[in-house]
Amino acid sequence: MMRRRTTLLAGCTALVLALGATACGSSDPVSAGGGAKALAGQTVTVAGVWSGSEQKNFQKVLDAFSAKTGAKTQFTSTGDNVSTVVGSKIEGGNAPDVVMVPQVGVLQQFAQQGWLKPLSTTTQQSVDTNYAPVWKNYGSVDGTLYGLYFKAAHKSTVWYSPDALDQAGVTPPTTYADLLKAGHTVSDSGLAAFSIGGQDGWTLTDWFENIYLSQAGPEKYDALATHKLKWTDASVAKALGTLGTLFKDKQLIAGGQKEALNTDFPGSVEKVFGPKPQAAMVYEGDFVAGVAKDQFGKTIGTDANFFPFPAVDGGKAPVVSGGDAAVVLKDGKNAKAGMKLLEYLATPEAAAVWAKAGGFLSPNKELDLASYGDDVTRATAKSLVSAGDSVRFDMSDQAPAAFGGTKGAGEWKLLQDFLRDPSDPKGTAAQLENAAAKAYKG
Structure with missing residues (x-):
C-alpha cells in the first residue's frame, strides 16, 4: 500500500537514498549531482516518444532537475519508432544521453546490442526501496538493471459514462460474464455497450492480454510473453474464444465489427465521451481519462469514470x-550527467x-497519492501500486516489434x-504462432 502521508524524516531518508543528500531539512535540498548546482554548464540530451501534452509535462520534470542541479536539458521526440531513431543517432555519432523506452522488448534489444550503461548504485537502491520487484525485473536484462520505470500505464481499466449506465440501471460488473x-442491458436501453x-491493432492486443492473464493465470502469461509457451497452446484459443464472444455480438459493439475496424483509439473515446455518444463504455488504459478531459471537456469522476x-x-x-x-546510452556525450538525471x-x-500536472501514473510506491490531481487518478494509481508483483507488463510490448508492435503485421x-x-x-492461434516464431527467431 502506498502511504498517504510522508513525514519530513521519511522524505529526507528517501532523498538521501536517491540523491546522495548530505543535508536534510534545508529549503534547497541537495541536488542529484551531489551538491547544489553541481551540474552547472552541462547539458543532458533526452529522447523519447512523447509529444504534445506529454512532452510538455515531462519538460516540467526536466526543468525541476535543472533547478536542482544547474544542468540544462534538451528533449527530442522520436515518434513511435524509438529503436530506429536511436540506432541512427548512435551510428551518426549523435547519441542522446538518456532514452525513455516504451517497450520491454526494445530495452532488451538495446541492452543486447551493448548500447546501455547499467544503472548507478544510487538508482538501484532507490528501485529496491521504492518499487515493487516486478518493475526491477522488467528493467533488467540477464540480471543487470538498465531501465528505470518512470511513467506507467494501468491497462486494466474500463471507462464509462456514469449517465449511460445509470439510465440503463447498470452497476459496474466484477466478472467478464456480468x-x-x-452490455446487453445497456444496448437494450438504446445505446451500444x-x-x-x-483500427489501432494495439488496442486489441490489450483486450486479449487482460482476458488471457485472468483466465490462464500469470505463469502462462509470462511463458507466452517470452514465447516459452506456443500460441497454439489450448489456453490461447480459449482466450480468443472468450474475446470472440464479444467481437461477434453486433448488439454490443458500436457500429459493429466493420465500424470498429475503422475507429482509432481517440475515436473510440469520442464515441463514449464526445458530443454525440454512441456507446456507454470503452476499454483501454488510464490514458482514456486524458482524452476525455482534454479533448471533450469531461470532468473525471463525474462525467467519466472507470471500473x-x-x-x-x-x-x-x-x-x-x-x-x-x-535508460542511459554508453555513447551519449554526457552519460555521467544522464545517470544523475535517472x-x-x-x-x-x-x-x-508530473503527477500534479496530470496524465501520469508512477510505479514509485513512495509517491504520496495526494500528488495526483483528482480522486479517480488517485484510485487508478493506488490500484496499480497495490497490485505489487501481480502486475504484468503489456505482452505485446515484451515481444519483438515485428510481432507485437508493427502496424499491419x-x-x-x-x-x-x-x-x-x-x-x-x-x-x-496457429497464425499467431507462425508470426511469433518468425519474429522471435529473427
Missing part, C-alpha cells in the same frame, strides 16, 4: 501495465512534478482479422 450481461478502436477490468472464468481480476523506462527520476519528488493485424471474423480461434 460485463457482457451489463462498447466502443472499440480496432477494473473484470475477472474472467473465476480467475483474478487482471492488472496489465505498460510504461516508459529511462537518480532524480527515481525519487518521489520527480514523480510528483504480426499480432496487431491478426487480431484485427479476428475482430473481422472471430469464428476460428484455433486457426487464429
Whole structure:
C-alpha cells in the first residue's frame, strides 16, 4: 500500500537514498549531482516518444532537475519508432544521453546490442526501496538493471459514462460474464455497450492480454510473453474464444465489427465521451481519462469514470501495465550527467512534478497519492501500486516489434482479422504462432 502521508524524516531518508543528500531539512535540498548546482554548464540530451501534452509535462520534470542541479536539458521526440531513431543517432555519432523506452522488448534489444550503461548504485537502491520487484525485473536484462520505470500505464481499466449506465440501471460488473450481461442491458436501453478502436491493432492486443492473464493465470502469461509457451497452446484459443464472444455480438459493439475496424483509439473515446455518444463504455488504459478531459471537456469522476477490468472464468481480476523506462546510452556525450538525471527520476519528488500536472501514473510506491490531481487518478494509481508483483507488463510490448508492435503485421493485424471474423480461434492461434516464431527467431 502506498502511504498517504510522508513525514519530513521519511522524505529526507528517501532523498538521501536517491540523491546522495548530505543535508536534510534545508529549503534547497541537495541536488542529484551531489551538491547544489553541481551540474552547472552541462547539458543532458533526452529522447523519447512523447509529444504534445506529454512532452510538455515531462519538460516540467526536466526543468525541476535543472533547478536542482544547474544542468540544462534538451528533449527530442522520436515518434513511435524509438529503436530506429536511436540506432541512427548512435551510428551518426549523435547519441542522446538518456532514452525513455516504451517497450520491454526494445530495452532488451538495446541492452543486447551493448548500447546501455547499467544503472548507478544510487538508482538501484532507490528501485529496491521504492518499487515493487516486478518493475526491477522488467528493467533488467540477464540480471543487470538498465531501465528505470518512470511513467506507467494501468491497462486494466474500463471507462464509462456514469449517465449511460445509470439510465440503463447498470452497476459496474466484477466478472467478464456480468460485463457482457451489463452490455446487453445497456444496448437494450438504446445505446451500444462498447466502443472499440480496432483500427489501432494495439488496442486489441490489450483486450486479449487482460482476458488471457485472468483466465490462464500469470505463469502462462509470462511463458507466452517470452514465447516459452506456443500460441497454439489450448489456453490461447480459449482466450480468443472468450474475446470472440464479444467481437461477434453486433448488439454490443458500436457500429459493429466493420465500424470498429475503422475507429482509432481517440475515436473510440469520442464515441463514449464526445458530443454525440454512441456507446456507454470503452476499454483501454488510464490514458482514456486524458482524452476525455482534454479533448471533450469531461470532468473525471463525474462525467467519466472507470471500473477494473473484470475477472474472467473465476480467475483474478487482471492488472496489465505498460510504461516508459529511462535508460542511459554508453555513447551519449554526457552519460555521467544522464545517470544523475535517472537518480532524480527515481525519487518521489520527480514523480510528483508530473503527477500534479496530470496524465501520469508512477510505479514509485513512495509517491504520496495526494500528488495526483483528482480522486479517480488517485484510485487508478493506488490500484496499480497495490497490485505489487501481480502486475504484468503489456505482452505485446515484451515481444519483438515485428510481432507485437508493427502496424499491419504480426499480432496487431491478426487480431484485427479476428475482430473481422472471430469464428476460428484455433486457426487464429496457429497464425499467431507462425508470426511469433518468425519474429522471435529473427
